[in-house]
Amino acid sequence: MEQGERLRGQSRIKGIEKYRKRKEKKLKAVLFVGHGSRLEAGNEEVRQFIERMRPDIDPALLVETCFLEFASPNIDDGIQLCIEQGADEIHVIPIILLHAGHSKLHIPAEIEEAKGQFPDIRFTYGQTIGIHNEIFQILKSRLQEVGFDCTAKHEDTAILFIARGSSDFDAKEDFYQISRLLSEQINVPIFESAFMGVTTPTVEQGIERCVELGAKKIIMLPYFLFTGILMERMARMAVDFTEKYPVVDIDIANYFGYHPKLQNILLERLHQAIDGTSTGMQDLENFRKYVAEHGYEHHH
Structure with missing residues (x-):
């Protein structure tokens, strides 16, 4: 970071060049965004969770996983990975329970920044897990386990x-x-x-x-x-x-973990992003208004 500006490394430039060279290849990608943990076991659980979901995701979609902080790849690198593989449309899906600063500001900031770098790429943004009927079944099953x-x-x-x-x-x-x-x-x-x-x-x-x-x-x-x-x-x-x-x-009791109903929720959030019914797109609009009014110093 330098005066609020994130410095780009050579890897970013290489990513742009790869994108330009492979622009003729049109693919769609889903980029799942985990929070990230200082405990690597937690990051590995996120990766394994997405791997378990793959059979239920459209095989035509590229699937990548990234993290907000504490783990790699970060969102910036995750977006590059999708573009380098030929994605011209990226559905960004947060693996986040509640709608707060990460989903309102930090992830939209990454998406908006990427849109500036890659104007020909279409981005959609999924909503957080939020209040969903399935979470009560997950919580009750964790209670039953004890x-x-x-x-x-x-x-x-x-x-x-x-x-x-x-x-x-x-x-x-x-x-x-x-x-x-x-x-x-x-x-x-x-x-x-x-x-x-x-x-x-x-x-x-x-x-x-x-x-x-x-x-x-x-x-x-x-x-x-x-x-x-x-x-x-x-x-x-x-x-x-x-x-x-x-x-x-x-x-x-145990945390959510590899619960199949958690997979159901995230698949639903992905489908909403794809079909245009996700509230995440309003979050992007709200973020743009917020920046216009207050400015934004990006820390992630």
């Missing part, structure tokens, strides 16, 4: 629903709506929400609240797609809470 019967009434049991945390108002609103809808589908006397960072209540506060309300058993339910540093931290927290509250049974 012995929770979603059809039964539970006495003295608390669910602590845990998200990453965001300063974005829309993301928090969506998370609380998901929390409310999930709480209506399972019969527990205590259902609390918490965040791993950025905002409150914290996980510690959530646990304390559950204990104060009389919970004898607490299930920590992560609202995370794949493993990562925060999932490892949550596991350590569960151990600490067990020591702090020895009379309370504290368990931790």
Whole structure:
């Protein structure tokens, strides 16, 4: 970065040259965008997840995976990979749970920048996972895996629903709506929400609240797609809470992972991008308006 400008290396120039030389080859590509993790196991889970999806994706589509940060290739390189293979149309699909800064600003910034570099390439943008019926089935299946019967009434049991945390108002609103809808589908006397960072209540506060309300058993339910540093931290927290509250049974459910219903959602988001019904295109328009009004310094 130099005064807010990202410096381009020779690889970018080579990518443009390859694109120009192979311009006669017309292909469509889908570029999945994961968040990226400092824990490489989480990045590998994203790659393997997309590999498992390939049989359900139109074989005529090129399929590439990239990351916002902490992992390679980044979005810039992912777009180049698609173009170097002959793509003249790229559907960019975020693998992101909630609609916040990454999906509103960072990914649109990459797409808009690429459009300037490659004016002959058509880009479409998919929407985030957001509030979708399938996510409740995923969450309930993860609860069942730790012995929770979603059809039964539970006495003295608390669910602590845990998200990453965001300063974005829309993301928090969506998370609380998901929390409310999930709480209506399972019969527990205590259902609390918490965040791993950025905002409150914290996980510690959530646990304390559950204990104060009389919970004898607490299930920590992560609202995370794949493993990562925060999932490892949550596991350590569960151990600490067990020591702090020895009379309370504290368990931790699994994250989304390789759930087939997660594949269904992303395939739906891809089809929406292709057929023009994705709200992602409005996000690109909103981003352009935002830049016109406020400017934008690109950090990714």
